[in-house]
Amino acid sequence: MKSLLIKNGHVVDPANGRDELLDVYIRNGIIKEVGKRVRRKADETLDARGLYVVPGLIDMHAHLREPGREDEETITSGTRAAAAGGFTSVCVMPNTTPVIDSQTGIKYIVTCAQTNGVVNVYPIAAITKNRQGEEINEFGDLITHGAIAFSDDGRPVMNSEIMRRALEYTAMFDVPILDHCEDLNLSEGGMINEGYTSTILGLKGIPSSAESTLVGRDIELAEFTGGRVHICHVSTRPSIELIQLAKHQDIRITAEVTPHHLTLTDETVRLSSFNTNTKVKPPLCSEMDRQSLINALLSGTIDVIATDHAPHTNIEKDKVYTEAPFGLIGLETAVPVLLTDLVNPGIIPFSLMIEKMTISPARILKLDRGTLSVGAVADVTLITPKKRWVISAKRFFSKSANSPFIGKRVKGAVHGTIVGGRLIYLQGKMLV
Template identity: 50%
Template sequence: MNKLLIKGGRVIDPLAGKIITADILIADGKIAAVGSGIPAGEGAVMDVTGKLVAPGLIDMHVHLREPGFEAKETIETGSRAAARGGFTAVACMPNTNPVADNEAVISYIRSRTQEAGLVKVHPIGAITRGSRGEELTEMAALKEAGAVALSDDGRPVASAAVMRRAMQYARMVGLPIISHCEEPSLSKGGAVHEGYMSTLLGLPGIPAAAEEIMVARDIILAEDTGCPLHIAHVSTAGSVRLIREAKARGVPVTAEVTPHHFTLTDRAVAGYDTGTKVNPPLRTEEDVAALKEALADGTIDVIATDHAPHTVEEKDVEYQLAPFGLVGLETALGLVWTELVEPSILSPVEAIRKLTVNPARILGLPAGTFQVGADADITVIDPELEEVVDPAAFASKGRNTPFAGRRLKGLPAATIVRGKVVYNRSLAE
């Protein structure tokens, strides 16, 4: 029997809402015991004294680019980036080439994940064929092949009739809809948030209303159909207000925010660094404050990265011509700790809950806890460890980050998937 004892750490239980000092025994890839003074026996021992031991982190919004855009990222390099960032599982969006709108592409992603042998990769299937917003995909077949949710992320479903029908079918097959909320007639041609900075920099703007109109529409449709709706990458105070009101009414809606949206404002665009060009765009100080408040009061359920790698050549152009997106897997935990936990906006337990049990619940995954018999997916965090972000050290192919040179605290020390150590910082250095 293959055993590993994780000894001496402070174990975060996000379900019970507490932190206890305990050992965790892993046997044949499963959690065998949690408690104090567990004997090591004949297995290996990992001493994590002074560190936090959390259920494996889950990022429910990444772009791994494969198949079709392997120059940007592959399932293997994206998995290595996830492991280095402390994530034991990710859910990948379907805007690949071909689009993940059929069983063959979903099966291909799962096969490549097994070949990589690193973190768990859960495919998200497209809502519409080719993500063109017109004809629905075979949702039941996508679920059978292994899709955990449905989304046309990267493109909004512009037609309310198509989205309503999608929600009706998705509810029947038992899959959540993840909505990229953007009204295309308002956002078309925009590069940054519409406001003072867009005027100052001479860049075309994307108004907050472009997001909020679609958030409102999809909340209404979720209330109408009863379909679980997850709002991706929330960026405005208005969206927060709409989601908060919908939850109070009992609408089945959840929401996520990215580290860059709760960390940066549109003032970061001032130097025309294309690493700051994201969709939705970086917003105002008032929006960032609203996002932090929504994280604290539970309106926003999940922290997800929207990891979107591009090649250096694609990003090294004029701001308006650059593609949207930044890489986030390897900076996420440090940004959460530095920007949310250290200033006491979230407690360690609350932060971990938004990175584990909440995304697991939304996607229907048996993950996020230390239940005996569960897969031993574990993230070891060193809350005192600091480093300066160096994109050259990333495991991802992408280098497109606005956080280069920023000092972050609270970093992953080890990542364990099914009992296998897929990242160990002390060995990686």
């Protein structure tokens, strides 16, 4: 395999506390040297002047829809969307058709990713059979075949006894449960966040307690069982307060937030005149909630930024608001949106954003990635902070275009993506 020297880039590697101008030398897919003025002969040299050089981003929450809904996304298209978004690893949710709840399902994802994927794909298996919330899967067997975590995402495990057993079982392997917290009785029929905006718009609301009641329950169960709970897509202040308290008590809990919950609110639904690409679960919340999410990111209460990339076709989304499905895509917009709305205005530091998208998810999932340490696999993302552009559906590699950020003016972009030492994406072009 070729050697590659990335010269004069601004290396930001939170795992090693690096934030300075350095060269990165890669050989045989491994990082061999990181330092000032590296003098090595390389087959290829990449001038990274003016670019950030960061560990390959990891998205621990994405839906690539294959098998079953290849009209929305496939592993082929979804991993290309990931590469274009700077993600060198994606963890894929099991709510496909069929549900990934067996050895065969895990093998299918692994094989398909090896054949058709361009980034690393890690399968997440379902907690319960067919995500019915009734019978727990064979966790040990699924882990042996490659499952890195368990989730019934899209649906909560409403039965507390089942959740207790699932946490006891996963605790034996020290693997986390990725927890979609939504009390279905409270959220039933709801379209957007319950509050002033839902009243004005005449849409049935989803109260914030639909999320926080299950967050509270699962914190209790994590403490009781010793299992690890990772709260997916946290969206409200009450949930943040519960997670903060649990962390102070050393309960084994981690949490993630999405770029859309960090940057949009329920007002976006009104201002966009019911754009169905703002319809998502959990719903976009109030400005007060959004501020508490940002503070939680800064304080460490939230560990990870994950996209919850959830593709739907135009036919599905081109409906009245009440009938469109929930979900939006995020792999290709995460970096520019976070830079434009949070990093550039000085709300969060760039290095914090990178930490939450690299070493932090890697530690939770025990992935041997997320750093630029010597000896690590050479997954690297290059980011240009100055480029001004407008997000457009035409540029998406995803099969779907259900993004509320289409038309948004942004500053900052993914410049290039390197997976295992191989440059696979550069300035808008997929090289594989």
